[in-house]
Amino acid sequence: MKTNELITQEDLQAFKTDLLLEIKKLLDRNAPLQQARWLKSSEVRKLLQISPGTLQNLRVNGSLSYTRIGSLMYYKLEDIEKLLKGGTS
Secondary structure (H helix, E strand, O other): OOOOOOOOOOHHHHHHHHHHHHHHHHHHHOOHHOOOEEEOOOOOOOHHOOHHHHHHHHHHHOOOOEEHHHHHHHHHHHHHHHHHHOOOO
């Protein structure tokens, strides 16, 4: 035997709050897997401890590939890791 249940706006609000908290927990747990995959030039220079000129040389000689979006250049984290291990991207 099924009974009719009344769902109030407060019930829906509580459900929404609980659902959002659960989603946030899942995202927080997976946050290390979602680290930045693209870095800006300033972040690369800081990571590699190099000057703007040295970074430009790495781009020009093909040692480090990049993507230009507008006036900004972005570098793949995996390409930087390859460079650090002695390979080219």
